[in-house]
Amino acid sequence: MVQERIEAANKKVMEIILNGQPTLLDIGVAEEVIPGMAKKTILHAGPPIKWGKMSGPLRGAVIGALIYEGLAVDEKEAIKLAASGEISYDPCHHHNTVGPMAGVVSASMPVWILQNKKYGNYSYCTLNEGLGKVLRYGAYSDEVIKRLKWMENLLAPLLKQALKLHGPIDLKTMITQALQMGDEGHNRNRAGTSLLIRELAPYIIQTKFSEKEKIEVLKFINSNDHFFLNLTMPAAKCTMDAAKNIEFSTIVTVMARNGTEFGIRVSGLGDRWFTGPAGIVDGLLFPGYSAEDANPDIGDSVIAETVGIGGFAMAAAPAIVQFVGGSAKDAVNFTLNMYEITAAENSIYKIPALDFRGTPTGIDIRKVVETGILPSINTGIAHKDSGIGQIGAGLVKPPMNCFEDALQAFVEDLEAKNLV
Amino acid sequence: MALKYLIRENAYYDSVTLMIITREVKKIKGVKEVIVGMGTELNKELAGNLNLLTPELQKITPNDFFISLDSVDDNIAKKAFAFVDELLSKKKAESEDYQPSTLESALKYMPDANLILISLPGKYAAREAKNALLNNKHVMLFSDNVTLEEEIELKKLAKQRGLLMMGPDCGTAIINHVALAFSNVIRKGPIGIVGASGTGIQEVTVMIDKLGSGISQAIGTGGRDLKAEVGGIMMFEGLKALQNDPLTEVIVLISKPPDKEVARKVLSILKEGEKPSVVYFAGGDPEVIKEYGSIPGLSLEDTAHKAVAITKGMSIEDFAGFTVTKINKIIQEEAKKLKKDQRYIRGLYTGGTLCDEAMIILSALIGDIYSNIPLKPEGKLSDINKSYRHSLIDLGDDEFTRGKPHPMIDPYVRQERILSEAKDKEVAVILMDFVLGFGSNSDPVGEMIPYIQKTREIAAKEGRYICMISSVCGTEEDPQNLIEQEKKLKEEGVIVMPSNAQAVRLAAAIVLSRRNSQ
Amino acid sequence: MTKINELFQQELKVINMGLESFNENLKKQNVKTIQVDWKPPTRGNKKMLSLLDKLR
Numbered sequence: 002m003v004q005e006r007i008e009a010a011n012k013k014v015m016e017i018i019l020n021g022q023p024t025l026l027d028i029g030v031a032e033e034v035i036p037g038m039a040k041k042t043i044l045h046a047g048p049p050i051k052w053g054k055m056s057g058p059l060r061g062a063v064i065g066a067l068i069y070e071g072l073a074v075d076e077k078e079a080i081k082l083a084a085s086g087e088i089s090y091d092p093c094h095h096h097n098t099v100g101p102m103a104g105v106v107s108a109s110m111p112v113w114i115l116q117n118k119k120y121g122n123y124s125y126c127t128l129n130e131g132l133g134k135v136l137r138y139g140a141y142s143d144e145v146i147k148r149l150k151w152m153e154n155l156l157a158p159l160l161k162q163a164l165k166l167h168g169p170i171d172l173k174t175m176i177t178q179a180l181q182m183g184d185e186g187h188n189r190n191r192a193g194t195s196l197l198i199r200e201l202a203p204y205i206i207q208t209k210f211s212e213k214e215k216i217e218v219l220k221f222i223n224s225n226d227h228f229f230l231n232l233t234m235p236a237a238k239c240t241m242d243a244a245k246n247i248e249f250s251t252i253v254t255v256m257a258r259n260g261t262e263f264g265i266r267v268s269g270l271g272d273r274w275f276t277g278p279a280g281i282v283d284g285l286l287f288p289g290y291s292a293e294d295a296n297p298d299i300g301d302s303v304i305a306e307t308v309g310i311g312g313f314a315m316a317a318a319p320a321i322v323q324f325v326g327g328s329a330k331d332a333v334n335f336t337l338n339m340y341e342i343t344a345a346e347n348s349i350y351k352i353p354a355l356d357f358r359g360t361p362t363g364i365d366i367r368k369v370v371e372t373g374i375l376p377s378i379n380t381g382i383a384h385k386d387s388g389i390g391q392i393g394a395g396l397v398k399p400p401m402n403c404f405e406d407a408l409q410a411f412v413e414d415l416e417a418k419n420l421v
Numbered sequence: 422m423a424l425k426y427l428i429r430e431n432a433y434y435d436s437v438t439l440m441i442i443t444r445e446v447k448k449i450k451g452v453k454e455v456i457v458g459m460g461t462e463l464n465k466e467l468a469g470n471l472n473l474l475t476p477e478l479q480k481i482t483p484n485d486f487f488i489s490l491d492s493v494d495d496n497i498a499k500k501a502f503a504f505v506d507e508l509l510s511k512k513k514a515e516s517e518d519y520q521p522s523t524l525e526s527a528l529k530y531m532p533d534a535n536l537i538l539i540s541l542p543g544k545y546a547a548r549e550a551k552n553a554l555l556n557n558k559h560v561m562l563f564s565d566n567v568t569l570e571e572e573i574e575l576k577k578l579a580k581q582r583g584l585l586m587m588g589p590d591c592g593t594a595i596i597n598h599v600a601l602a603f604s605n606v607i608r609k610g611p612i613g614i615v616g617a618s619g620t621g622i623q624e625v626t627v628m629i630d631k632l633g634s635g636i637s638q639a640i641g642t643g644g645r646d647l648k649a650e651v652g653g654i655m656m657f658e659g660l661k662a663l664q665n666d667p668l669t670e671v672i673v674l675i676s677k678p679p680d681k682e683v684a685r686k687v688l689s690i691l692k693e694g695e696k697p698s699v700v701y702f703a704g705g706d707p708e709v710i711k712e713y714g715s716i717p718g719l720s721l722e723d724t725a726h727k728a729v730a731i732t733k734g735m736s737i738e739d740f741a742g743f744t745v746t747k748i749n750k751i752i753q754e755e756a757k758k759l760k761k762d763q764r765y766i767r768g769l770y771t772g773g774t775l776c777d778e779a780m781i782i783l784s785a786l787i788g789d790i791y792s793n794i795p796l797k798p799e800g801k802l803s804d805i806n807k808s809y810r811h812s813l814i815d816l817g818d819d820e821f822t823r824g825k826p827h828p829m830i831d832p833y834v835r836q837e838r839i840l841s842e843a844k845d846k847e848v849a850v851i852l853m854d855f856v857l858g859f860g861s862n863s864d865p866v867g868e869m870i871p872y873i874q875k876t877r878e879i880a881a882k883e884g885r886y887i888c889m890i891s892s893v894c895g896t897e898e899d900p901q902n903l904i905e906q907e908k909k910l911k912e913e914g915v916i917v918m919p920s921n922a923q924a925v926r927l928a929a930a931i932v933l934s935r936r937n938s939q
Numbered sequence: 940m941t942k943i944n945e946l947f948q949q950e951l952k953v954i955n956m957g958l959e960s961f962n963e964n965l966k967k968q969n970v971k972t973i974q975v976d977w978k979p980p981t982r983g984n985k986k987m988l989s990l991l992d993k994l995r
Contacts, residue, residue, distance in 0.1 A: 003993075003994055003995075004994060004995050007994060285440040285441060285444065286440075286444075287440070287467060288440075288443055288455075288456045288458075288464075288467050288468075288471060289467055289470055289471055323441060324440075333519075334519060337519045338522070340526060340529075341521065341522045341523060341526050367991060367994060370981055370984075370987050370990075370991065371523070371980050371981055371991055372522050372523055372978070372980070373978055373980075373981065373982040374522060405984070405987055408987065408990050408991070409990060411994075412990045412993055412994065415993075415994075421993045421994070518974075520973075520974045520975060520976035521973065521975055521976065522975070522976050522977070522978065523975065523977075524954065524956065524975060527954045527956075527973050527975050528954070530973055531952060531954060531971070531973050533952055534952045534953065534954045534973070535946055535949055535951060535952050535953075536946075536951055536952070536953050536954075537953070537954045537956065538953055538954070538955045538956065538957070538961055538965075539956045539957055540955075540956070540957030540958045540961060541956055541957045541977060542979075545979055545980070548980070549956055549977075553954075557942075558954075559942075559943070559946055563957065563958075563961075564957070582942070583941050583942040583943065584942055584943070585943055585946065596946070596947075596951055597946075597947060597949070597950070597951045599951045599953075599965070599968055599970050600964070600968065601953075601961075601965075602961055637947075638947060658943065659943075661941070662941060662943040662944055662947070665940070665941065665944050666944060666947055668947070859964040859967070859968075860960070860961070860964065900967070
């Protein structure tokens with residue numbers, strides 16, 4: 002009976018997801034540690050996309066990366082190179098990597114190295130640059146490049162040493178705690194960042210860097226509430242990667258956007274991407290900006306919702322819902338709605354406001370199509386022109402056709418195997 | 422061109438709240454640009470970008486709250502500031518309880534649910550009912566527009582699993598003394614009912630309550646259960662359950678005339694059991710019922726009388742009369758008030774089975790009755806919106822309710838109809854049922870009173886009197902106040918009879934009395 | 940005892956799918972009831988509905 006096959010496969014997938022042990026091990030250089038990374042390879046957020054189709058923030062980030070790598074001296078050269086065919090563009094997801102917003106990763110960038118201790122697989126993510134005019138929003142001014150260099154030359158090596166002194170950090174536990182302190186792991190990361198800096202501070206002090214340098218590093222982390230985002234994301238990534246390729250499973254293992262398209266991947270459908278137009282975020286814009294300024298949804302950060310946090314844990318972070326004019330009760334309802342489309346309740350990530358009920362985890366494409374309920378995603382809004390930065394935050398949903406197309410492919414697969 | 426600003430020191434509001442307020446203030450006509458926020462560097466920068474930064478604002482700290490706006494004049498600015506304060510102090514109303522989106526998730530929230538009540542569009546209702554049965558839950562299916570094939574499949578599945586499958590088109594059921602969908606609040610007692618008709622169950626249960634007795638269960642089967650194709654599946658299961666129910670001493674069965682084979686099967690089941698039973702097959706042959714040892718009910722009221730008599734150990738007698746004192750006086754007086762041309766009865770019914778019962782009684786007493794649901798094909802009205810001679814209309818029938826709420830909920834159709842009857846010179850008597858209970862309008866009589874008054878006015882203008890007779894199907898425990906409802910009718914000169922059958926017989930008696938006196 | 944007779948011994952607990960007034964009336968009678976916020980499955984998309992049914 003086909004239903005039983007699917008239920009058994011989904012059960013296996015859920016077991017893998019819930020048993021994942023994302024652990025922060027180290028910091029490395031992209032080219033050295035990310036599989037398939039090369040000097041002229043640029044990784045980006047979301048499903049595959051060509052240079053010609055990239056939206057403002059992603060284009061800007063590519064330009065910035067090429068300048069940072071020394072492959073181009075200015076914007077003009079960078080654009081020429083970007084369009085030349087010499088640069089390989091590939092989704093971060095194809096390389097066990099995730100990136101927020103434009104999500105651009107280039108060879109010299111330092112990256113967090115995580116391992117799913119239970120299943121052995123690795124994941125990677127750059128360190129968060131901060132707020133305002135940054136590469137991930139498509140900025141590529143001198144200031145941006147300078148900051149990237151500082152991160153490469155000071156931030157990363159110092160933190161690498163601190164980590165070595167500290168030892169691996171159990172991120173699953175840290176995320177669990179953050180969820181009980183008002184974070185949801187995507188758009189609200191203040192608690193996680195606080196927990197991280199608290200954990201590392203004694204060891205940052207013990208590194209062999211100057212006092213001035215240690216102060217710079219501590220201040221840098223402290224000034225950026227979203228520093229922890231670049232750890233929740235790869236934690237989710239290595240958790241989900243272990244659950245790939247389970248035949249007959251209808252559970253979503255990846256959701257990601259590149260600023261033009263939204264894409265999903267399903268465990269039982271291998272490496273296939275199912276894409277649709279990236280949506281416009283419904284939310285609040287900073288004063289001076291209007292809807293016309295917004296870029297479509299962008300970033301790999303929706304891996305948070307994929308693993309059951311972010312928008313799915315909104316009941317843990319009621320402040321977020323105000324972005325769409327909701328009340329604290331509405332935040333609870335957003336989460337409650339997500340139980341309708343997920344396979345299980347998380348065994349570790351619990352929400353105090355729901356009497357410590359586990360977050361809704363494991364999106365089932367059948368349930369999305371049946372109920373018409375789409376995953377709720379909390380996200381930032383980027384200006385559509387490169388280099389301006391974040392202009393707001395709010396809620397967005399994936400296009401339904403991703404799930405419908407995946408369902409159709411799933412049934413066709415089974416038909417080809419004569420199982421329906 | 423006016424730039425106005427406001428500073429409140431050490432007044433904290435969270436940034437998101439302030440962003441929302443900024444957006445709302447921007448919508449005010451006459452506001453060109455605005456920023457509402459705490460005195461952070463970022464907000465000062467944004468204010469600067471909007472040319473809203475003043476030297477005073479430059480000095481404030483992140484602990485200070487500010488509004489800066491550019492408006493067409495000072496009045497607008499004042500309005501905007503007041504609006505901001507309004508929004509800051511506004512409290513959001515609590516949203517309601519969470520409503521799960523599917524049966525599956527509802528079952529997660531209430532795993533011990535034992536009855537699924539479905540009133541979804543017919544197109545989808547069967548699928549959900551099937552799902553419920555597959556989850557081993559009893560079902561009450563209020564929806565109609567479910568196909569006969571779907572009904573059969575559902576009832577077979579239910580039977581297989583030993584579950585109740587009440588419906589489709591089941592409007593009334595009282596299980597464990599809970600009034601479901603359109604049902605009344607009835608005293609607890611030893612009479613168990615299985616019925617293929619909603620208002621039939623309502624009238625019988627109400628009568629039982631009025632007679633001082635009560636019910637154990639009232640199981641609805643839906644209107645088509647006793648058709649040949651369905652074969653009475655739910656009727657069987659219901660009857661068997663009542664036979665095995667220690668709290669049921671007498672069984673009552675209510676239906677339109679069933680398929681003959683099905684009737685015999687059902688009556689056999691009753692015979693096999695040890696409990697006495699009263700059977701109402703509206704207008705059906707009482708002899709068949711007697712053959713199988715059950716007692717035939719001649720009307721809904723009579724059915725109730727007999728059931729109650731059995732529980733009291735009293736003799737079983739046909740009740741086809743009146744319980745109203747001085748009934749003859751009433752008949753004479755009413756008949757006298759009518760003019761020569763006034764000879765017809767018009768029944769405006771919200772309950773289908775009550776309309777049916779009325780037609781059965783009347784056709785035996787006064788001849789041909791026309792209707793949208795006639796007893797014989799020849800009786801079908803060519804235009805259901807226009808009465809002809811003696812007409813009894815079931816306003817709850819599909820033809821009237823397409824795209825409109827049922828008349829037990831929304832009186833509009835009957836309100837319109839009574840006015841057109843009022844204009845007809847040949848109308849002698851107007852009959853109306855008022856069905857109380859859960860599900861029904863909160864004041865069925867109150868809704869009709871103005872139209873009853875208008876009817877009187879229309880007739881009076883032409884020197885006519887129209888006799889109006891009603892029965893109120895309700896108990897004193899129903900959410901609508903039975904006594905009040907009856908009182909309101911009496912105050913308008915409507916004759917209130919204790920049952921539908923008596924109301925109908927009175928109408929016939931008045932019309933016949935007139936006929937005879939001419 | 941059949942399931943129907945068992946039901947007669949239990950406290951009625953209802954899941955209401957459809958008219959909210961039915962749910963309200965049950966609450967007035969102090970019956971435990973839950974209202975389903977029902978929408979047509981697959982938002983009325985017949986093709987998707989038949990795909991889903993293949994997987995049952």
